[in-house]
Amino acid sequence: MTVVRPTGFAGLQFDNTYARLPPAFFSRVNPTPVVNPALIKVNHALATELGLDAVQLESEQGIQIFAGNAIPDGAEPIAQAYSGHQFGYLNPRLGDGRAILLGEVVDRSGNRRDIQLKGPGRTPYSRSGDGRAALGPVMREYLVSEAMHHLGIKTTRVLAAVTTGEPVYRETALPGAVLTRVAASHIRIGTFEYFYVRKDYDGLKQLADYVIQRHYPAISSAENPYLALLEVVMHAQASLVASWLQVGFIHGVMNTDNMTVSGETIDYGPCAFMDIYDPSTVFSSIDREGRYAYGNQGAITLWNLTRFAECLLPLIDSDIDRAVEKAQTALGDFSELFNDFWLAGMRKKIGILGASPGDEALVAEFLQIMRDGRADFTLAFRYLADCVAPVSSTSRFHQLFTSCESLLESWLTKWRERLAKENVGAEEITARMLKVNPLYIPRNQNVEEVLRAAVEDGDYTLFEEFLSVLQHPYTEQQGKEKYSRRPVQSGIPYKTFCGT
Template sequence: MTVHFPFQNTYAALPDGFFARVAPTPVASPRLVKLNRPLAVRLGLDPDRLESSEGVEILAGKRIPDGAQPIATAYAGHQFGHFVPQLGDGRAILLGEVVDIDGIRRDIQLKGSGPTPFSRRGDGRAALGPVLREYIVSEAMAALGIPTTRSLAATITGEQVIRETPLPGAVLTRVASSHIRVGTFQYFAARGDTEGVRRLADHAIARHYPQAAQAERPYHALLEGVVTRQAELVARWLLVGFIHGVMNTDNTSISGETIDYGPCAFLDHYDPAAVFSSIDEQGRYAYANQPKIALWNLTRLAECLLSLFSDDKDKAIEQAQLILGEFPAKFTAAYQSGLRQKIGLFTQRDGDEALVQDLLDAMAKNHADFTLTFRHLSDAAADTNRDSDVRRHFTDPAAYDEWATRWRQRIGEEPQTPAARAATMRTVNPAFIPRNHRIEAVIQAAIGCNDFAPFEELLTVLSKPYEDQPGFSKYAEPPEPDQRVLQTFCGT
């Protein structure tokens, strides 16, 4: 029985300066933790064969499948505002690309598959905990409807990796519409390699923005497309309380997907200044800072493209600034539209933004749970008796009561029935998110007890975030004070 990957590789056909050709490092005794069977089918792969011993060896990097062209991609990046001219895939190897059943090209990458020329003295490996975290959160984001990389498989290598302590080694098989980053453009621009920037831009246009190829100014259209997708992506992060944690330019995908789930986290109680990442000591990537940082990262991309805009540098800068100047309005439109939907407003009227902001301010002041406040508001929209479910999230319930009076007056001005409004609100206000304490419990069970049942159960719950699941109601609840996770950590 042979495992077949229908590879159609295009990135590996670019010049050698775009990557290093390197094979995964074989591991001792790989064991499959989880295969995402539905995703495998969408990729045109046979899940039964992937679960065979040969398939598991491929997913763990012990065996290279036919047609693969393993590479580690080159990129640079601003890390917490400081530019590093060469980063690259230090612990990830791109096996190749397949075209899925929707006709979309997808990268298949092994993360934690051994050292590469970009490892910078690292071991190129991944520990089990971060692999499980990325699997859980990326699949949860997909179920929430947010553009994201996906997880095809998690395998244990049978070897240990050394971090603060010895930990079980693991490999994540990640799927992405590409791994081209803002930092990829920076890699060539920093070297003054205009032709490299052009080749990369042409590749990105062909892969992600084919309509830009027909535009009068294709490279301007490329930047416009990335600006639009990033504005909409970050708005959607905020609408579910997601904090990326490490929004460096090398972690910003030009495809508009969420990528690189390191010290990411979801809000429990609403706090615009919330930071969980242990490496974000200054709060650069705090929850409410994410739109500003996205624009900062996009500005770095624009700088890379200036040489393609015009030979006149001043003219090129002016053109780039016009495109970047569209980001605030695009973000605000996506964010405010989403907020209106979250409180059950389907038309736009003066005063709506202030109404939503007043709720957020009251939530922050009263330490209200972000996810459940909006979820229970969905129920209250259909039944005033359910106001009590919302009130319990506020340290001063009167703060909700005052706001709810104005809210009910506003929703009364719209034509929807209460039942229809509530049903629609439930489609945008999830009941279940990957809460930080639940993820940590899963990781501890896996590492400490070799018990993956909690991992499987959490994945089951998170696959239907907008549905009421009475049998799993405990997963919707915020942590008790002694369960709170105050810091999340990078896998390296």
């Protein structure tokens, strides 16, 4: 099949700074064309942000681009090189095994964004993989990344998804698909590891300088820009992962190659949202030891940042002992920083804007009651807004708990006493709680229902409906009760799987 190059299609104007870096950073590779691509969806809102014509993107020409059959004018397809610690073990050569970066565009707000195809065929980093994506994981990433965006959490997003008309083979034959992902960049902690493990310190410095220029130009004039880089990435990651905890999100595979230096959520493989609150919750079928459990995500963020700090040591100071000391001092601030982000968000979830010394203990006590009473995480916080004034013990909030009635009533009394110090009315407190506690999340049973309809029947009706609901997570929507309902517990642990 001939690869064609549309000119200036749909407003695409590429300016590919990463592709101008030295050859060690990537491999040039074109997508492998597919036989019969068909459009699933174009994200109109994101297209508008990027200054693109969504209607043109939905045309046959757009479908060919999203499938990898056509390369738009100005694109320079590359597969990026990186390493990664996977479940604690270093793999020195990973790279984009099933993704190809088309290039970069500058959106309507002046922000530089990557446009990447995920599932367009083999690259030099594919190893034994086929470089393809199955329809199910593509649909999951579309749903969950859009949900995260509308929950207000920094994330990569999906511009478009297409089917390929070809099967991919995992345990069985599955329909193939290609996802077009948009990111602030696809630079990961693992990208720094790639140069560090090779002792390519010139490449390491070029990468650090590039990241500073692209993402954090304000620190370029710092006394030690590379130490400042560690600090700003630490800040970005602490803020991001704290926001995950506030909505019950479990990434599932927090390897260093899945942690961006920009502070965006990336790689929605075996991710899921927690139903019943339990910090030990794990959904990923490959996380057998619970390394990336819900409650471990803060500690793993620090572990990953420590790997990042190790990579920066040669740049932080020529004297390795001084470099280690400076990096350790910076990392020593992480726990307090992370806890500050987490507590600030949790205060808002229980209706508190000010700060009081007992707030953390108040939150911790509520979480423990939720855990002991097997309460649904999302609905417990949402329905707590009903309780600013005393309510019946048969309220929908109380019905979430299987036990702990006396402890719960005691906590509610202390919570209302704390709210009284806010010096605002009950209606205002309720209103602001409803703005930060979602009613709709990508609940596992709803996601699976959508995926089954798409994969088994080629039916995207449920996908469109659920996506529409997730775009307004804080607003109660008539007739959409199924998407807020807590699941019936089957006794069979829910498992998620990587797309590979």
